[in-house]
Every structure is written in C-alpha cells, then in structure tokens.
Amino acid sequence: MDERISGYLLERGYTAIQSSIPQVRVFFRVDKELAMAVLLVDGRNLIISPEAYSTIKTKILRMFESKGYTNIKLFSLFFTMNVMNFGAIAAREELSWIVDLSSKRLCIFDNQVADFDNLRPGLEELLAEAGRDSRTTIAGVLYDFFLRNKTPATLMLILINIIVFVFLSLLGSTLDAHFMIEHGALSLDRIMANYEWYRLLTAAFLHFGPEHLAANMLALWVFGERVEKAVGKGRFVLIYLLSGFMGNAVSLLISYLSGSDVVSAGASGAVFGIIGALFAIVIKNRGKYADLTGGRAVLLVLYSVFSGFAGEGIDNAAHIGGLVTGLLLGFILYRIREADGGMNVEGKEASRNED
Numbered sequence: 001m002d003e004r005i006s007g008y009l010l011e012r013g014y015t016a017i018q019s020s021i022p023q024v025r026v027f028f029r030v031d032k033e034l035a036m037a038v039l040l041v042d043g044r045n046l047i048i049s050p051e052a053y054s055t056i057k058t059k060i061l062r063m064f065e066s067k068g069y070t071n072i073k074l075f076s077l078f079f080t081m082n083v084m085n086f087g088a089i090a091a092r093e094e095l096s097w098i099v100d101l102s103s104k105r106l107c108i109f110d111n112q113v114a115d116f117d118n119l120r121p122g123l124e125e126l127l128a129e130a131g132r133d134s135r136t137t138i139a140g141v142l143y144d145f146f147l148r149n150k151t152p153a154t155l156m157l158i159l160i161n162i163i164v165f166v167f168l169s170l171l172g173s174t175l176d177a178h179f180m181i182e183h184g185a186l187s188l189d190r191i192m193a194n195y196e197w198y199r200l201l202t203a204a205f206l207h208f209g210p211e212h213l214a215a216n217m218l219a220l221w222v223f224g225e226r227v228e229k230a231v232g233k234g235r236f237v238l239i240y241l242l243s244g245f246m247g248n249a250v251s252l253l254i255s256y257l258s259g260s261d262v263v264s265a266g267a268s269g270a271v272f273g274i275i276g277a278l279f280a281i282v283i284k285n286r287g288k289y290a291d292l293t294g295g296r297a298v299l300l301v302l303y304s305v306f307s308g309f310a311g312e313g314i315d316n317a318a319h320i321g322g323l324v325t326g327l328l329l330g331f332i333l334y335r336i337r338e339a340d341g342g343m344n345v346e347g348k349e350a351s352r353n354e355d
Contacts, residue, residue: 040077
C-alpha cells in the first residue's frame with residue numbers, strides 16, 4: 001500500500017528524499033516559500049512512542065532548515081494494522097493521519113486536519129482500490145507476497161534453502177551423512193584430500209531432514225526481516241554468506257584440531273550471523289531497535305548459544321563462528337548505511353552435525 005501512496009505523491013509533484021531512518025520515507029515539494037514534507041511511517045513491525053516520533057520530526061525539520069527552508073509543514077501518514085498503536089501520537093499531532101491497513105481506510109481524528117495539500121481524495125481512492133484488490137484471487141495474494149515483499153533477500157534465501165532441500169530429497173535421504181557429503185556437506189577428509197573448499201559455502205544451504213530445515217528457516221524469517229530492513233538487501237545477503245562461510249570455517253578448524261571428521265551442514269551458522277548483526281544494530285541504536293531492547297537482544301544471543309550446547313549433534317563451532325562474524329559485519333555495514341543513508345533534499349562412519 002505504501003508503494004501505491006509513494007507513487008501517488010510523486011504524481012502530485014513530490015520528490016522522494018533518501019532517509020537514514022529505515023521505517024520512514026520522506027517526500028517533499030516546495031510551493032513558493034513553503035516546503036511541504038510528507039512522512040510515510042511504517043508502523044507494521046514496531047510501535048513508535050510519541051517521544052521517538054518527536055525526535056524523528058526534529059531531525060527532519062533540522063535537515064530542511066540546514067538547506068535554507070524556514071517555512072516548513074511536516075505531515076505524517078502512519079501505516080499500521082492496529083490503529084491503537086498510534087493513538088497516543090494521533091491525539092497530539094494535528095498534522096498526521098493513520099492508514100489502517102487491515103480495513104484499508106484513513107483514520108482521521110477530530111483534532112487532526114481534514115486535508116493536507118489536497119491529498120485526501122486521492123488517498124481515499126487508493127485505499128478503496130486496495131480494498132477491492134484484496135478480495136481478488138490467490139494469484140494476486142502471491143504476487144503481493146513475492147514481488148512486493150519488503151524483505152526480498154530474506155525470502156529469496158529461504159526459497160533457495162527449501163528448493164535445495166526438496167531437490168536432494170528427491171535424489172536420496174538428507175538424513176544420510178554419506179549422501180550429504182556427496183552433495184556438498186562439510187567434510188574435513190574431502191576438503192583436505194581434494195581441496196574442495198567450496199563446501200564452506202554449499203554446506204550453509206543443506207539440511208539434515210525437514211525439522212532441521214524448518215527450524216533454521218523460521219529463525220531466518222524472524223530475524224532476517226529485521227536485519228534486512230536495517231542494512232538493505234545486498235548487505236544482508238553479504239552477512240548471510242560470510243557468516244555461513246566463516247561459521248563453517250571455524251567448524252572445519254575445530255574438526256581438524258580434534259582429529260575427527262564430522263559431517264556438518266545447515267544454515268544456522270548464517271542465521272547466527274544474522275542474530276549477531278541484529279545485536280550490533282541494537283547496540284548502534286543505543287539499546288533499542290524495532291521491538292528489541294538491549295536486554296532482550298542479550299537474552300536472545302545467550303539463549304541461542306546455550307540452546308546449541310544443550311542439544312546433541314549440534315555444530316556449536318559453526319554457531320559461534322557465524323555469531324562473531326555477523327556481529328562484526330553488523331557494526332561495519334550498519335555504520336556504512338548510516339553514513340550513506342543520510343537525507344539529501346537534492347535529490348568414516350561419518351557422524352553428522354547440524355548447524
């Protein structure tokens with residue numbers, strides 16, 4: 001829905017501004033000496049407090065003032081599935097409306113303006129069309145899910161893992177360690193004898209059975225969405241691949257030092273990297289990001305690590321290697337995004353380990 005509204009604003013002469021705030025998109029246009037800015041605030045995955053919103057407004061107003069604009073009107077559209085999530089803000093912000101995505105309608109409180117820059121008729125028509133579209137076909141739902149998904153890299157990586165698992169399941173048993181070695185699982189003997197270093201990466205896309213796959217993909221979906229939104233698609237894929245690679249490298253090193261050939265496969269080294277990156281992002285945001293606080297992030301990391309040690313057949317070396325890699329990459333890549341994303345108004349009987 002926000003993509004349609006973004007297009008509508010562009011048609012109305014607004015210009016999109018690159019924003020360093022992942023949940024906020026900014027559009028503006030100048031009418032004589034008046035600068036009018038519209039903020040599209042994505043509140044589907046978080047609840048913004050009035051104080052946090054005030055901070056966002058202040059930051060954007062200062063950005064316009066630094067460009068020489070003294071007469072500025074700032075208007076906000078809050079996208080949410082639950083109107084009450086923004087009730088406190090709506091009660092005190094005259095220049096704002098709530099876009100109720102569950103009922104496809106505008107929610108305008110008595111204290112709020114009846115219109116802003118004559119945008120209301122077009123917005124209500126777009127929402128009415130979206131309401132009609134939502135009652136169409138399964139194909140339409142799938143189109144929205146796959147092509148308009150806000151975290152396409154997370155979805156793509158999940159699909160790749162599932163496709164690989166289904167393909168291998170048609171060829172043999174993914175619970176057979178020898179079968180998995182033949183199709184890319186991590187094996188010290190094969191790497192040392194044949195220099196098959198590609199296994200450090202391919203093993204991150206293989207899984208021992210459907211339960212192993214489901215657990216990793218669920219974790220990837222839950223944590224991957226948050227990290228992808230924070231760092232962007234390309235950097236997110238880089239975190240996944242490097243964390244998986246380094247997690248397997250640490251696993252290989254431990255296998256070499258212990259003198260055992262343990263077959264290892266699974267995406268959890270990469271998933272732990274995503275968790276590590278998320279922890280770094282929370283730290284960079286002074287202990288709070290989306291629905292995570294610093295305390296929750298610490299508990300998440302500790303639970304993830306100790307749950308691995310509590311189970312049998314778990315490749316904890318890959319977990320730790322992925323976690324540390326993701327943590328470092330999170331600090332580096334999120335910092336880069338902050339710098340780049342500033343607003344600019346100018347435009348043997350082989351045993352097996354599951355990762």
